[in-house]
């Protein structure tokens with residue numbers, strides 16, 4: 001599986017990882033090495049009614065800062081988790097009442113250990129600890145894991161300050177444990193990695209992904225929320241960023257539909273995964289696989305192929 005880039009890839013990151021890829025032939029190890037070397041740029045931004053995001057390295061962190069509550073979604077990696085925790089401490093002066101993991105991937109959960117001593121509980125869909133453990137056991141570089149201590153199956157709801165936080169699980173999509181997290185009063189949604197905003201997404205079939213149902217989940221998401229809803233996305237392009245509207249959710253649906261149709265048609269014609277992954281872009285979605293994103297794009301084709309042919 002390709003490595004994750006920061007939520008918003010800078011030009012410098014782009015050049016570095018491209019060069020690393022050309023040099024090594026594999027993006028993952030050298031990309032990670034360079035990520036560790038590159039200085040981290042972080043940003044805290046409030047969006048509405050005490051709810052905002054933090055970007056550093058890895059999936060976008062969401063937060064709610066209220067005089068009576070501190071809620072955090074996702075934890076990136078240990079280094080940026082510490083920066084985020086410090087910044088939130090200054091803003092709220094509280095420990096974390098609720099930490100949510102949107103799904104199990106390392107760029108959203110590797111900082112859990114940093115948050116753990118300050119977090120009353122860690123909440124995730126019930127598949128998340130299982131998938132997280134399995135992924136850690138498969139890893140060639142296993143790291144200590146900190147797991148959610150509270151889980152739910154379909155829906156979870158809680159009050160924090162004057163806000164209501166609602167989690168929903170709509171079935172396999174990016175992984176087998178993706179939560180849609182809604183701050184109901186402020187009408188802000190954290191999508192986790194259900195939306196990669198205008199960039200090719202990681203599709204993790206071994207982690208329970210279903211490209212076909214992901215399309216259904218995004219349609220549900222569009223229907224459930226309104227034009228006033230502010231969305232925080234797990235990842236996004238430098239041009240489009242990591243926040244947006246339900247129109248952006250539909251754009252993600254359109255990309256996945258195009259990818260799914262392409263692979264489905266190829267399977268019908270008896271093509272191999274190698275043959276299907278020989279392209280470097282889909283018509284109308286050229287920007288999604290630009291530069292070093294092409295390997296992640298091709299990975300998405302292979303992952304979808306394996307879902308349709310059960311070859312994994």
Ligand SMILES: [Zn+2]
Nearest residue numbers: 103105174193
């Ligand atoms: Zn992910």
